[in-house]
Amino acid sequence: MLRGIHVPLVTPFTESGEPAVDAIEKLAHHVLDEGAAGLVALGTTGEVAALEPEERARVIEVCGRVCAERQASLMVGLTGNDTRSTVRALRELPEGVGTALVTIPYFLRPGERGVIAHFEALAEASPVPLVIYHIPYRTGQAVSAATLRRLGAHPMIAGVKYAVGGIDQDTVDLLGDLPDGFEVLGGDDAFVSPLLALGASGGILASAHLATRSFVELADAWHAGDVPRARALGHRLNRLSAALFAEPNPTVIKGVLHAQGLIPTPDVRLPLVPAGTESVARALQTASAE
Numbered sequence: 440m441l442r443g444i445h446v447p448l449v450t451p452f453t454e455s456g457e458p459a460v461d462a463i464e465k466l467a468h469h470v471l472d473e474g475a476a477g478l479v480a481l482g483t484t485g486e487v488a489a490l491e492p493e494e495r496a497r498v499i500e501v502c503g504r505v506c507a508e509r510q511a512s513l514m515v516g517l518t519g520n521d522t523r524s525t526v527r528a529l530r531e532l533p534e535g536v537g538t539a540l541v542t543i544p545y546f547l548r549p550g551e552r553g554v555i556a557h558f559e560a561l562a563e564a565s566p567v568p569l570v571i572y573h574i575p576y577r578t579g580q581a582v583s584a585a586t587l588r589r590l591g592a593h594p595m596i597a598g599v600k601y602a603v604g605g606i607d608q609d610t611v612d613l614l615g616d617l618p619d620g621f622e623v624l625g626g627d628d629a630f631v632s633p634l635l636a637l638g639a640s641g642g643i644l645a646s647a648h649l650a651t652r653s654f655v656e657l658a659d660a661w662h663a664g665d666v667p668r669a670r671a672l673g674h675r676l677n678r679l680s681a682a683l684f685a686e687p688n689p690t691v692i693k694g695v696l697h698a699q700g701l702i703p704t705p706d707v708r709l710p711l712v713p714a715g716t717e718s719v720a721r722a723l724q725t726a727s728a729e
C-alpha cells in the first residue's frame with residue numbers, strides 16, 4: 440500500500456490569495472500521470488499550518504476526488520501535538536482517505552514513552568491506518584529504531600515517513616529488521632536514494648513535483664536491484680533536490696512550478712516568504728535538464 444513515490448502537494452494560491460483548487464487538481468493529475476503512486480494532502484509542503492480549517496477541507500476534497508478517479512492512494516497530514524485533539528481530527532477525516540500521516544508530537548518533547556503512548560492511543564481510535572512522520576529536526580523529539588519497531592507491530596500503524604536528516608545507526612537498525620506490514624518511506628529528499636538502497640519501500644518527496652517519472656524510476660531501479668541505474672539516478676536527482684531545497688520548502692518548488700505555468704502564482708503564506716529569483720532560476724535550470 441505504501442510502495443512507490445507519493446507527492447506531498449503544494450497548495451497554490453490565486454492572485455487574491457485563495458487556494459487555487461483548479462491548479463491543485465491539475466497538479467494532482469499531472470503527478471499521477473507521471474507515475475506517482477499517490478498524493479499527500481496537507482503536508483509541510485502544502486503549508487498546512489497556514490491554512491484555515493475550511494481551506495484544509497477543500498484541499499482534502501479535491502485530492503480525494505482525484506485519487507478516487509485515478510485509484511491512487513490518498514494520505515492526509517495531521518500535525519497535532521496533543522493526543523485528544525489528534526484523535527478527534529482522525530475521526531473527522533472524510534471518506535476516501537487511505538492513511539493519515541501523523542507527526543510525532545512537536546515542541547513538547549514527550550520522550551519515547553510518551554511517543555509510544557500517543558501513537559498507541561491514536562492507533563486504537565483511528566478509522567484509517569497511520570503513517571508516523573518522524574522528522575526530529577522539526578519536532579525536537581528523537582525516536583529510536585526500537586520504538587519505531589514496537590509501534591510498527593501495531594496493525595493500524597502502516598509505516599513511517601523517515602526524515603532524520605541523514606543515515607545513522609537507528610536507520611540501519613530499523614531497515615534491517617522491519618515488523619511485518621510496516622514500511623519505511625523516505626521523507627528527506629536528499630537521502631531517499633540511500634534509504635531505498637537499504638530497503639525503504641518508497642518516498643514522500645516534495646522534489647517529485649518535478650521529474651516525477653525519474654523519482655519513480657529511482658524507486659523501481661532500487662527495488663529491481665538495478666544498482667548502476669539506481670545509483671546514477673540517485674546522484675542526478677540529489678542535485679535537483681538540493682536546488683529545490685536551497686530555501687525553505689516549498690518556496691523554491693512553487694517558484695519553479697509557477698515559472699513552468701503549472702500554478703497561477705509562486706505565493707506562499709507568512710511566515711514563509713517567496714524564494715529569491717536566483718534560487719528559482721537555478722532550480723528551474725536543473726529541473727529542465729531532467
Ligand SMILES: O=C(O)C1=N[C@H](C(=O)O)C[C@H](O)C1
Nearest residue numbers: 447482483484643644645688
Ligand atoms: O510535506 C511533506 O510531506 C514533505 N515535507 C518535507 C519538509 O518540508 O521538510 C520535505 C519532504 O520532501 C516532504
